[in-house]
Amino acid sequence: MKKKIPPLAPPQRLLLGPGPSAVPRRVLEALALPTIGHLDPCYLEIMDETRSLLRQVMCTSNELTLAIPGTGSAGMEASIANLVEPGDRVLVGVNGVFGGRIAEMARRHGAEVETIEVPWGETIPIDRIEGALARGRGFKLVALVHAETSTGAHQQIEEVGDIVHRGGALLLVDAVTSLAGMEVRTDDWGIDALFSATQKCLSCPPGLSPVSFSGRAVEALERRKHPVRSWYLDLSLINSYWGASRTYHHTAPINMTYALREALVLVLEEGLEQRFGRHQFHHRMLRAGLEAMGLAWIPARTLTTLNAVEVPEGIDDARVRRRLLEEHQIEIGAGLGPFSSRAWRIGLMGASSSAENVMTLLAALEEILRGEGHPLEVGVACAAAKEIPGQGAAGPR
């Protein structure tokens, strides 16, 4: 007799970690639509629509705007692989895991990397970028992480573009945890290469990495002396598939493109300003609740999409997270690197950013912390969150 393999039955979780975020039903339904060929005229039209929607969400008119198969790190590596040639000088701001990852990728692609390092939780001071560029070291690229998910720090990007361009370099920005949750003005801020991921504020499953290159970045691509070392991530080849010639490069993840298109439609139906306001409001509710429980905020310049707080003295970080998951079906993130067992990272990204989710988390965390011996008055967290003036919106479901 054949052994019966049980059907897949993943649990329903409340995703309040550093990604993935909650995926609305309409996006899940888009994934289940019929798979068609990657050169089917109907699919090519869906690609065109998707890149046009991406341009709107990224606030850019860049022709080279598309979604690379792979997660956010694929977009990061594509940006580096295409803009860096062996021996190029690259300046990277490192204030957490992801700045460190960009620097490591740039080294592996043969760049001479200089880093500006600040303690985790802080952001890179603009005058240090200016200073490094003024020393006349001929940087080709400056890379910054807009939303450092490992620490919750919000890097200033506006105005950096001008400084970088005056220094003769291009500006690369990691917008993985900000795009569609916080303002990202690719063209106005002079960003030359931007990458993101589907599973954070876009509220789509992981699997695609939106990327956009400015005209300046495309010129740098055209001036390359050596071919891009990664064939798969060669943006000129990928763009020939997305562009007029439709040259086969890889078999597109068709159904993921459907999902991304639907996720982008949801973002634009809500409206960018409204969506950023929703993230801001729920961040303030969460912050009021956590601070009422005595939890200290880590970054001075905080994101609204990812909230990093210190684990209270005497509390076992892993035990609390396990209880949240097992008893309340809630996922939050652990601290990384120097913040290991010292920080909690609470994501309120995309569809996960709602008043209901904030209240559910605050009530559960308060109950667990009290059970773990942290002295708290019953209901303080939710009461503080309710005090925040304004109105929450539910966000797409």
Ligand SMILES: *Cc1c(COP(=O)(O)O)cnc(C)c1O
């Ligand atoms: C999540 C994340 C990445 C990497 O994305 P993956 O999808 O995990 O590959 C890069 N940068 C930042 C800031 C992130 O938060």
